[in-house]
Amino acid sequence: MTVPLLDATGLVKTYALARTAFQPARRLTAVAHVDLSLARGATLGLVGESGCGKSTLARLLLRLTPPSAGRIVFDDQDITNLAEASLRPLRRRLQLVHQNPSAALDPRLTAAAGTRIVVRTGAGLPAARGTSGSRKSTFAPISGRMRGS
Numbered sequence: 001m002t003v004p005l006l007d008a009t010g011l012v013k014t015y016a017l018a019r020t021a022f023q024p025a026r027r028l029t030a031v032a033h034v035d036l037s038l039a040r041g042a043t044l045g046l047v048g049e050s051g052c053g054k055s056t057l058a059r060l061l062l063r064l065t066p067p068s069a070g071r072i073v074f075d076d077q078d079i080t081n082l083a084e085a086s087l088r089p090l091r092r093r094l095q096l097v098h099q100n101p102s103a104a105l106d107p108r109l110t111a112a113a114g115t116r117i118v119v120r121t122g123a124g125l126p127a128a129r130g131t132s133g134s135r136k137s138t139f140a141p142i143s144g145r146m147r148g149s
Helices: 054-061 084-091 111-121 136-145
Strands: 006-017 026-038 069-074
Touching (some): 006 054
């Protein structure tokens, strides 16, 4: 069995919310007991509703935010409590790519249906070099092979 490049177990992030005029002080759980493993060469996409903890989880995995509980191992090194100076060289190998909201898939469609629309029309893609039209013809053969087309 190969060792995963990234392995997170029991990740939790809670925030203390101050007392207000209408509510007592309380704790907000942004990420609750997440386990994940990522193989070397793999890509991870976090998908979910707005406010569900995607960005917080990504920030935890990159140790941009310290976890409240859990363990993060990157390239066989436990980075959960690593000092900032020791994290700096590792961060050259870690990357967070935020979604461009204007290029996002339509949340009312399934992922397959939303992708099929982009593949069929080439929506939002620049014209191929040396052409004046869209890339529709480039993607037409692919869209015919997608399930449910």
